[in-house]
Amino acid sequence: MAKAKGRRKEGGRGTEDRSLAEMRKRNDNKPGMHGWLLNAFAMALVGIAFLIPLIYTSQIDAVRSDICDNNTDSAHLNVQDFLDNFVCQYKPKDHVISKVDIPGYCHPKLQSIPQNRTQLVSNSQIFPSTTLFLLKRTIQWWRDAPYHSDGIEAGEHVMTLPRPLQIWDLDALRDRFIQQHFLGYTSDGLSKQIQEHIALHKETKNPLDSGAYLAVYLLRLLQSSPISCLAETNECRSKDSQDIELVPWTDIEQHSERIDLLRDYLNILPTYADRIPDSNNYNMHEHPITWSKQMLESLFPKHTHTYNLIVSYQTMVHSEYNALKVTSQEEFGAHVNYSEYIGMRINVISRAFSAIANEHNPGSSWNTVGSRPLSDELMSYTTSNFGAASKQTSGFKFRSMCPLLDMYNSHPNPNVIWRYDPLTSSYNILANNNTIPPNHEIIVSYGKYTDGHLFAKYGYVNGDGSSKSEVSLNIFHRILGDVGLSWQFSPLPFHLWNQQYGDGSVSANSTQLLDMQSKELLRYLMFDDGHKECIQFKNNDNSLTKQQELKLLKFQHLKRLANLSLAWIVRLPARFPNAQPYSDKSAVQGDESRVGIDAKRILSICRLLSLTVDDVGGEAMDYLRNSLSHGYSPTSPETHFQVEMHGSTLEYRSLMCVARLSDIAFRRYGQYSQPNGNPEPKDRNGREWTAWYIRDGEMRLLSILRQTAMNEANKIKHQNQLKDEIIFMRERPCSLEYSLPILNLDAST
Numbered sequence: 001m002a003k004a005k006g007r008r009k010e011g012g013r014g015t016e017d018r019s020l021a022e023m024r025k026r027n028d029n030k031p032g033m034h035g036w037l038l039n040a041f042a043m044a045l046v047g048i049a050f051l052i053p054l055i056y057t058s059q060i061d062a063v064r065s066d067i068c069d070n071n072t073d074s075a076h077l078n079v080q081d082f083l084d085n086f087v088c089q090y091k092p093k094d095h096v097i098s099k100v101d102i103p104g105y106c107h108p109k110l111q112s113i114p115q116n117r118t119q120l121v122s123n124s125q126i127f128p129s130t131t132l133f134l135l136k137r138t139i140q141w142w143r144d145a146p147y148h149s150d151g152i153e154a155g156e157h158v159m160t161l162p163r164p165l166q167i168w169d170l171d172a173l174r175d176r177f178i179q180q181h182f183l184g185y186t187s188d189g190l191s192k193q194i195q196e197h198i199a200l201h202k203e204t205k206n207p208l209d210s211g212a213y214l215a216v217y218l219l220r221l222l223q224s225s226p227i228s229c230l231a232e233t234n235e236c237r238s239k240d241s242q243d244i245e246l247v248p249w250t251d252i253e254q255h256s257e258r259i260d261l262l263r264d265y266l267n268i269l270p271t272y273a274d275r276i277p278d279s280n281n282y283n284m285h286e287h288p289i290t291w292s293k294q295m296l297e298s299l300f301p302k303h304t305h306t307y308n309l310i311v312s313y314q315t316m317v318h319s320e321y322n323a324l325k326v327t328s329q330e331e332f333g334a335h336v337n338y339s340e341y342i343g344m345r346i347n348v349i350s351r352a353f354s355a356i357a358n359e360h361n362p363g364s365s366w367n368t369v370g371s372r373p374l375s376d377e378l379m380s381y382t383t384s385n386f387g388a389a390s391k392q393t394s395g396f397k398f399r400s401m402c403p404l405l406d407m408y409n410s411h412p413n414p415n416v417i418w419r420y421d422p423l424t425s426s427y428n429i430l431a432n433n434n435t436i437p438p439n440h441e442i443i444v445s446y447g448k449y450t451d452g453h454l455f456a457k458y459g460y461v462n463g464d465g466s467s468k469s470e471v472s473l474n475i476f477h478r479i480l481g482d483v484g485l486s487w488q489f490s491p492l493p494f495h496l497w498n499q500q501y502g503d504g505s506v507s508a509n510s511t512q513l514l515d516m517q518s519k520e521l522l523r524y525l526m527f528d529d530g531h532k533e534c535i536q537f538k539n540n541d542n543s544l545t546k547q548q549e550l551k552l553l554k555f556q557h558l559k560r561l562a563n564l565s566l567a568w569i570v571r572l573p574a575r576f577p578n579a580q581p582y583s584d585k586s587a588v589q590g591d592e593s594r595v596g597i598d599a600k601r602i603l604s605i606c607r608l609l610s611l612t613v614d615d616v617g618g619e620a621m622d623y624l625r626n627s628l629s630h631g632y633s634p635t636s637p638e639t640h641f642q643v644e645m646h647g648s649t650l651e652y653r654s655l656m657c658v659a660r661l662s663d664i665a666f667r668r669y670g671q672y673s674q675p676n677g678n679p680e681p682k683d684r685n686g687r688e689w690t691a692w693y694i695r696d697g698e699m700r701l702l703s704i705l706r707q708t709a710m711n712e713a714n715k716i717k718h719q720n721q722l723k724d725e726i727i728f729m730r731e732r733p734c735s736l737e738y739s740l741p742i743l744n745l746d747a748s749t
């Protein structure tokens with residue numbers, strides 16, 4: 001698992017912003033021979049190239065069997081065939097005229113490595129071209145890049161993935177089975193929606209992410225037998241209780257052409273069996289979403305950062321499956337078991353790329369009938385990502401399964417960049433700034449993720465210090481709302497953390513969750529730092545002291561911040577941000593002494609917690625009260641009140657508070673947090689090493705944070721000769737009983 005073998009991701013963001021046109025221009029500007037010379041050269045080449053396959057065939061075969069070793073089983077042959085042909089040899093259907101149906105393309109130097117399920121740059125001087133089609137491509141390439149080097153040159157076109165081979169969540173939402181069984185469509189179209197046929201998460205009544213439907217759609221395509229029932233015969237129809245005709249699971253008439261085209265891709269997707277831990281072998285596709293609680297807790301201690309993230313993913317997938325099953329018991333429930341669903345859902349989570357398209361792009365209207373405006377259409381689907389809160393202006397962000405592109409491994413410093421081209425709805429893959437030398441695998445970037453997030457989502461880490469580490473210091477309360485999955489899934493009804501989302505009522509469970517969270521928040525306030533005496537509330541207090549009033553104000557601020565995950569998160573920059581996917585790990589140089597942690601937000605929270613009535617020139621109470629009246633958005637950190645630095649005593653207590661939170665978080669790692677308690681496993685392959693690597697990053701971050709905060713605090717103490725009395729920090733918290741009445745006071749204000 002350490003080294004990204006066969007793991008893939010979603011290209012969350014396309015950060016590299018060089019346009020395709022620019023890249024093309026660079027190529028055009030290369031010194032080229034005059035046209036006639038070039039043509040003569042190409043003609044000569046045709047002569048030679050025709051002979052090459054004959055002369056070299058045996059040599060190529062030798063190379064292949066050499067690579068394949070004794071693994072030449074049928075699975076590898078399928079993968080080899082897929083890698084060589086599925087995208088590379090795709091030709092448009094000639095009878096359809098469409099801007100979108102364009103040929104697939106692969107650079108002639110790409111060589112398939114089936115046992116590693118990827119492609120690399122061939123070191124061979126000749127290309128394994130055995131067909132006339134490849135030959136044409138080869139000649140084309142020679143003409144376009146007359147001064148080619150051994151590898152693939154900077155900016156060169158590496159691969160094109162046309163739209164007909166991509167599978168979008170939008171395609172899934174247009175599937176009639178999905179529309180009728182999960183989106184509440186009636187069989188005659190759009191007129192009215194039937195509530196019982198709308199799939200919703202049970203606890204929150206939130207809609208499902210479109211990725212869930214993409215998984216269902218892929219399962220439908222995969223499970224269809226070549227001879228499926230004919231749409232017009234009655235056996236194909238099932239009726240629900242209200243006698244409404246519904247498309248049955250087995251009716252895939254709507255997609256008969258697609259299925260044939262896509263079958264080879266569907267067949268090589270990893271299955272559930274590929275994703276589960278295998279006690280005897282290293283399973284290269286293993287994914288933590290399939291882990292048991294027991295396995296998870298043994299590797300990532302409870303309530304540590306990555307643990308929480310993995311649990312969130314697991315909860316989401318589980319809740320989705322239940323929602324789908326409840327809504328379509330007879331059809332979906334009867335045909336898809338939980339294992340099959342997880343298996344396919346992981347493929348969507350870890351292999352879909354984003355495609356940003358609006359209604360003018362052909363990719364969004366491709367392969368559909370009717371002409372509803374795209375935004376109306378998307379609004380009519382009950383999903384979490386295309387719902388009311390997603391008023392995108394520039395385009396909608398679709399999830400797209402990307403054959404071949406999803407076979408390339410990922411690294412923050414990739415050797416190719418991928419671009420979605422909205423004009424043709426194809427993905428173009430271009431060599432990055434440097435030549436890709438022979439024998440180098442094609443490496444893309446799925447986006448910049450922290451190690452823990454990368455692992456929870458894709459099931460791998462690069463393990464070379466190229467990604468950031470991250471922890472969250474919400475050690476006393478659970479963050480509701482955004483649990484790291486944004487609008488994909490939340491334990492809270494969406495409308496509770498974003499008012500734009502519907503109106504809905506608050507269920508008993510949500511109320512209970514919120515009440516619990518409020519009580520948890522009190523634990524941050526129990527220390528009463530800076531006060532020799534605990535601040536005690538009584539239930540029948542008529543008037544509040546200044547200290548009590550300040551504490552109540554703190555609580556009210558804390559509630560606003562409670563669900564804002566970014567306010568609690570601290571990140572450690574990548575240790576070796578320039579690590580290259582091909583470098584020798586031990587040789588990577590980095591400056592260990594120069595670590596910059598951005599702890600601004602957590603320090604601001606600690607300043608809030610540490611305020612006393614004497615701070616801010618004795619105006620602490622007004623300071624908090626005034627800022628409470630300012631509007632803010634629950635989801636946007638910029639709009640939140642931040643406590644600035646106010647004098648050295650407050651700063652001292654705040655820094656010590658950061659040290660305290662880090663310390664408690666550190667101790668969550670239990671046995672691993674003991675001296676020498678987290679030794680590096682010898683075998684770098686597999687989950688033990690990966691978990692060690694992630695834990696190590698998180699614990700390193702926490703101890704650096706603790707140490708830095710303590711050092712800074714002591715510096716302030718000595719520089720300002722602060723007396724122990726005013727910088728009093730409590731070792732153990734005051735009793736919770738003293739603070740509990742705050743809940744009632746808050747409710748009555």
Ligand SMILES: *[C@@H]1O[C@H](CO)[C@@H](O)[C@H](O)[C@H]1NC(C)=O
Pocket residue numbers: 069070
């Ligand atoms: C496969 O190759 C390995 C070493 O490359 C060898 O040890 C093993 O015996 C081979 N297995 C078979 C079935 O040939």
Ligand SMILES: *[C@@H]1O[C@H](CO)[C@@H](O)[C@H](O)[C@H]1NC(C)=O
Pocket residue numbers: 003005067113115116120
């Ligand atoms: C396939 O991956 C393994 C493990 O990372 C690596 O050692 C091997 O060199 C790769 N094979 C090829 C042909 O690149």
Ligand SMILES: *[C@@H]1O[C@H](CO)[C@@H](O)[C@H](O)[C@H]1NC(C)=O
Pocket residue numbers: 202203509
């Ligand atoms: C409320 O949550 C509990 C677990 O926290 C669960 O067992 C129960 O089914 C939920 N109730 C409803 C009505 O969803």
Ligand SMILES: *[C@@H]1O[C@H](CO)[C@@H](O)[C@H](O)[C@H]1NC(C)=O
Pocket residue numbers: 337338339340
């Ligand atoms: C789920 O279905 C698959 C395919 O039909 C089957 O192989 C597997 O055993 C089933 N799993 C469970 C847990 O029933």
Ligand SMILES: *[C@@H]1O[C@H](CO)[C@@H](O)[C@H](O)[C@H]1NC(C)=O
Pocket residue numbers: 433
């Ligand atoms: C690649 O080139 C672009 C602009 O030409 C530059 O912004 C970028 O930093 C370069 N990337 C690397 C890895 O050198």
Ligand SMILES: *[C@@H]1O[C@H](CO)[C@@H](O)[C@H](O)[C@H]1NC(C)=O
Pocket residue numbers: 480481496497498514517518521559560562563634
């Ligand atoms: C969490 O967020 C929701 C919605 O913004 C809010 O109603 C709730 O009060 C917050 N949590 C706490 C403890 O207040």
